[in-house]
Amino acid sequence: MVCDEVPGRVRVAVRLRPRNAEESVADTDFADCVELQPELKRLKLRKNNWDGDTYQFDEVLTEFASQKRVYEVVARPVVESVLDGYNGTIMAYGQTGTGKTYTVGCLGEEDTAARGITVRAMEDIFANVSFETDSVSVSYLQLYMETIQDLLEPTNDKIAIVEDPKTGDVSLPGATLVEIRDQQSFIQLLRLGEAQRFAANTKLNTESSRSHAILMVHVKRSIKGRDAALSTENGNHQDMVKSLKPSVVRKGKLVVVDLAGSERINKSGCEGHTLEETKFINLSLSALGKCINALAENSVHVPFRDSKLTRLLRDSFGGTARTSLVITIGPSPRHRGETASTIMFGQRAMKVENMVKLKEEFDYKSLSRRLDIELEKLIMEHERQQKAFEDEIERLATEAQHRISEAEKNYADSLEIPKVSAKELSDLKKVIQKETVLRKAAEGEVKNLQIQMAELKMSEASGKSEILKLHKMLDGEASQKEKLEGEIAILQSQLLKSSLETHETRQEVGRAGFENEVGGLDSLISQVKVQQRASGNGEKPSMAKLFEQVGLQKILSLLEAKDADVRIHAVKVVANLAAEETNQGKIVEAGGLTSLLTLLKSSQDETIHRVAAGAIANLAMNDKLQAKLRSEHGIQALLGMVRCKHPDVHAQVARGIANFAKCESRASSQGTKSGRSFLIEDGALAWIVQNANNESSSIRRHIELALCHLAQHEVNARDMITGGALWELVRISRDCSREDIKTLAHRTLGKIVEAGGLTSLLTLLKSSQDETIHRVAAGAIANLAMNDKLQAKLRSEHGIQALLGMVRCKHPDVHAQVARGIANFAKCESRASSQGTKSGRSFLIEDGALAWIVQNANNESSSIRRHIELALCHLAQHEVNARDMITGGALWELVRISRDCSREDIKTLAHRTLVSSPTFQTEMRRLRINY
Numbered sequence: 064m065v066c067d068e069v070p071g072r073v074r075v076a077v078r079l080r081p082r083n084a085e086e087s088v089a090d091t092d093f094a095d096c097v098e099l100q101p102e103l104k105r106l107k108l109r110k111n112n113w114d115g116d117t118y119q120f121d122e123v124l125t126e127f128a129s130q131k132r133v134y135e136v137v138a139r140p141v142v143e144s145v146l147d148g149y150n151g152t153i154m155a156y157g158q159t160g161t162g163k164t165y166t167v168g169c170l171g172e173e174d175t176a177a178r179g180i181t182v183r184a185m186e187d188i189f190a191n192v193s194f195e196t197d198s199v200s201v202s203y204l205q206l207y208m209e210t211i212q213d214l215l216e217p218t219n220d221k222i223a224i225v226e227d228p229k230t231g232d233v234s235l236p237g238a239t240l241v242e243i244r245d246q247q248s249f250i251q252l253l254r255l256g257e258a259q260r261f262a263a264n265t266k267l268n269t270e271s272s273r274s275h276a277i278l279m280v281h282v283k284r285s286i287k288g289r290d291a292a293l294s295t296e297n298g299n300h301q302d303m304v305k306s307l308k309p310s311v312v313r314k315g316k317l318v319v320v321d322l323a324g325s326e327r328i329n330k331s332g333c334e335g336h337t338l339e340e341t342k343f344i345n346l347s348l349s350a351l352g353k354c355i356n357a358l359a360e361n362s363v364h365v366p367f368r369d370s371k372l373t374r375l376l377r378d379s380f381g382g383t384a385r386t387s388l389v390i391t392i393g394p395s396p397r398h399r400g401e402t403a404s405t406i407m408f409g410q411r412a413m414k415v416e417n418m419v420k421l422k423e424e425f426d427y428k429s430l431s432r433r434l435d436i437e438l439e440k441l442i443m444e445h446e447r448q449q450k451a452f453e454d455e456i457e458r459l460a461t462e463a464q465h466r467i468s469e470a471e472k473n474y475a476d477s478l479e480i481p482k483v484s485a486k487e488l489s490d491l492k493k494v495i496q497k498e499t500v501l502r503k504a505a506e507g508e509v510k511n512l513q514i515q516m517a518e519l520k521m522s523e524a525s526g527k528s529e530i531l532k533l534h535k536m537l538d539g540e541a542s543q544k545e546k547l548e549g550e551i552a553i554l555q556s557q558l559l560k561s562s563l564e565t566h567e568t569r570q571e572v573g574r575a576g577f578e579n580e581v582g583g584l585d586s587l588i589s590q591v592k593v594q595q596r597a598s599g600n601g602e603k604p605s606m607a608k609l610f611e612q613v614g615l616q617k618i619l620s621l622l623e624a625k626d627a628d629v630r631i632h633a634v635k636v637v638a639n640l641a642a643e644e645t646n647q648g649k650i651v652e653a654g655g656l657t658s659l660l661t662l663l664k665s666s667q668d669e670t671i672h673r674v675a676a677g678a679i680a681n682l683a684m685n686d687k688l689q690a691k692l693r694s695e696h697g698i699q700a701l702l703g704m705v706r707c708k709h710p711d712v713h714a715q716v717a718r719g720i721a722n723f724a725k726c727e728s729r730a731s732s733q734g735t736k737s738g739r740s741f742l743i744e745d746g747a748l749a750w751i752v753q754n755a756n757n758e759s760s761s762i763r764r765h766i767e768l769a770l771c772h773l774a775q776h777e778v779n780a781r782d783m784i785t786g787g788a789l790w791e792l793v794r795i796s797r798d799c800s801r802e803d804i805k806t807l808a809h810r811t812l813g814k815i816v817e818a819g820g821l822t823s824l825l826t827l828l829k830s831s832q833d834e835t836i837h838r839v840a841a842g843a844i845a846n847l848a849m850n851d852k853l854q855a856k857l858r859s860e861h862g863i864q865a866l867l868g869m870v871r872c873k874h875p876d877v878h879a880q881v882a883r884g885i886a887n888f889a890k891c892e893s894r895a896s897s898q899g900t901k902s903g904r905s906f907l908i909e910d911g912a913l914a915w916i917v918q919n920a921n922n923e924s925s926s927i928r929r930h931i932e933l934a935l936c937h938l939a940q941h942e943v944n945a946r947d948m949i950t951g952g953a954l955w956e957l958v959r960i961s962r963d964c965s966r967e968d969i970k971t972l973a974h975r976t977l978v979s980s981p982t983f984q985t986e987m988r989r990l991r992i993n994y
């Protein structure tokens with residue numbers, strides 16, 4: 064055991080409770096009996112209006128101090144020490160009703176900000192241990208009238224206090240020690256302890272404020288990186304054994320004590336009661352005061368042995384633990400005497416010095432385990448090597464034997480070798496000569512190849528310099544092109560100037576053939592473009608001029624011109640005109656749409672397709688043209704265009720579809736359109752879904768918008784689910800980089816899933832891991848579970864299991880929806896059972912939901928908790944469920960709900976149910992739960 068000792072004085076904080084309702088009325092005309100100066104860490108105890116005594120503390124916590132701050136200044140340093148392997152004590156002392164339990168033991172179930180020291184300390188501990196190597200275990204006890212009661216095992220009355228004579232460490236080997244691994248189990252344990260405490264105190268006819276609650280947390284941590292990590296993988300075993308050292312274990316113990324109300328000891332002291340009487344009231348508290356006095360005065364004798372409390376806390380005062388004391392006081396001047404004595408207790412405690420010791424020891428047990436394993440390994444390795452050695456010897460012996468017999472045979476053979484003849488010798492010579500010639504030829508060949516390679520390398524180098532030259536030429540060409548483009552721009556502007564003159568001249572000349580049409584249209588296009596640019600500069604464009612100058616009919620007629628160039632020019636003009644809303648109606652009226660569609664059908668030209676698609680996309684924006692566009696098969700025409708692979712054509716098609724969907728959605732919302740979307744009716748959904756995640760962002764955006772518009776209307780839901788659009792919506796709602804589209808998709812998802820029906824939902828759930836799907840689907844199922852008529856269907860389709868399965872997804876919203884679904888189901892089922900339309904155990908129990916229900920009955924999210932509490936109450940209404948509920952642990956939860964639930968209606972429901980069930984009554988009597 065390693066013991067690093069450091070001196071550590073008992074730290075004392077004082078906390079003032081805010082005035083309670085009674086004090087606000089009764090003390091309304093009086094000032095508080097104390098005045099706090101937190102920044103100076105001073106407290107003034109008033110004697111009268113002008114005079115008082117001032118006391119210094121380690122911390123002064125006003126009535127406004129939050130539970131978090133209290134934890135941080137009073138407890139965190141102690142908890143950190145415990146994690147580092149020291150013993151630590153946190154203790155609350157004060158008059159009844161001044162907030163000891165609130166400070167130390169508040170679970171903060173209603174309001175997490177109200178969590179007290181114990182809960183926060185455990186949270187910190189769990190956050191800092193790793194359960195692979197460390198462990199945390201807890202004992203929970205009550206000390207009343209010199210009797211220690213085990214709150215985790217009430218029948219256990221054999222709890223002795225043992226002091227280690229060497230270290231002075233105090234332990235309770237008989238107390239139940241429960242190993243815990245998470246906060247939820249800890250809270251459950253605390254609640255169990257509280258229930259036992261309540262039961263025990265009722266039996267003894269006392270109040271909890273007359274007993275001391277003691278929580279002990281043992282933290283055992285293995286310290287890595289300090290000789291502990293051993294590697295046997297790479298090093299040789301000899302080295303390994305040499306370096307084998309036990310890992311270091313640090314054992315810290317945290318003791319949290321919520322003391323009994325302190326006023327009783329004062330009263331007894333003041334009124335001069337005998338020691339015997341003091342014992343009756345609270346011997347242990349009085350003994351603690353005496354020990355603190357003796358320690359503060361450095362007396363030789365400290366009467367630790369006078370009570371069980373002082374024996375238990377021997378380590379905490381004048382011992383080896385780091386101790387933090389919070390003394391709680393009330394503001395009322397009527398209790399000035401009690402407050403003064405609490406303050407004096409705190410002052411004396413501040414004088415107590417401890418010698419804090421690190422409890423670190425080598426983990427010989429695990430070292431011995433490791434050594435055993437290593438020994439096993441070494442023996443096995445030795446056996447393996449032994450075997451390999453023997454095999455090798457055997458092999459060598461056989462080989463030697465083999466060689467000997469071969470040598471013997473060779474010797475015997477050599478004695479019989481015949482002489483080589485002269486002819487054979489000359490044949491051999493010839494062969495050798497031939498081989499030599501062949502080798503020389505091959506060498507020549509190699510040399511040749513080497514020369515060729517060198518030549519190739521040279522030509523490659525000259526090729527590279529050729530490429531460089533070409534690049535330079537290309538750069539020259541590019542700058543030439545730029546220059547020319549500049550010149551073209553100048554020429555275009557000159558052309559523009561003369562465009563009006565050209566038209567006038569053309570009108571005079573009359574119909575002068577297609578050449579002139581083309582020239583005229585060119586200038587028209589320039590005009591449109593220039594006007595569009597001008598509109599960008601804030602000038603109002605004048606499209607009317609174009610109609611005047613050329614006449615729409617004439618432009619449209621050119622869409623059917625024989626000359627392909629003329630058609631292209633004409634379609635460009637129409638598209639530019641169609642960009643303006645005021646022209647759209649006119650174009651369609653004049654048969655422009657029909658002409659465009661005819662042109663599309665008859666032409667394979669990419670430019671025509673792109674420009675015509677743009678024109679149709681523009682027309683699709685117009686509410687009034689929707690019906691016409693559709694009746695003229697505009698949607699199919701748009702879709703037909705995608706045969707042309709050019710991405711610009713696709714982008715225009717996508718834009719047209721998005722415009723159409725938007726317009727149509729507006730009409731559906733206004734009631735001027737009913738039934739499914741024309742896009743769905745005309746078969747556009749497949750293309751939409753296919754391209755919803757197109758790599759071109761412009762296509763993608765349009766399609767995403769179109770999908771959102773379609774999804775706005777329930778009438779489209781079924782087709783969208785079966786057509787795979789739901790997945791795309793989910794993706795959009797999660798991943799779309801445009802926030803507005805993302806939100807729109809998210810909002811519409813809920814609608815579409817509900818409209819899809821139960822079966823599709825359940826199929827969806829099974830096949831999906833997606834959080835959004837789970838949340839939305841769970842919400843939808845929760846709604847369906849409310850419906851009496853769907854109960855049987857929900858169950859037969861394994862809806863309960865599906866709901867439970869969803870909790871694998873850790874998102875709290877999904878859990879809340881699952882809880883809501885279960886509560887709705889339980890409510891509906893309970894109604895059916897009461898009306899006699901359902902018999903037998905609850906389907907929730909039959910389908911295994913009870914375990915999850917019990918586990919989450921005290922979930923920290925209040926919305927989950929409420930649903931589950933309601934579900935439990937509904938289940939408990941029916942005797943047929945009672946047995947399962949008892950064995951499943953639901954009874955404890957019902958008792959808690961009936962006592963603590965902040966919703967009055969649920970609390971009453973739980974209470975009524977418990978009282979009216981004979982099975983629950985019998986069980987509660989057996990468990991001695993007073994009800």
Ligand SMILES: Nc1ncnc2c1ncn2[C@@H]1O[C@H](COP(=O)(O)OP(=O)(O)OP(=O)(O)O)[C@@H](O)[C@H]1O
Pocket residue numbers: 079080081083126157158159160161162163164165166271272322323324391
């Ligand atoms: N700092 C505080 N802020 C708000 N409310 C408080 C505070 N301290 C105590 N209270 C409230 O005052 C009441 C009494 O507190 P509490 O039960 O913690 O006192 P106690 O000292 O533990 O009493 P006892 O000795 O009887 O167990 C409770 O309702 C508690 O919620």
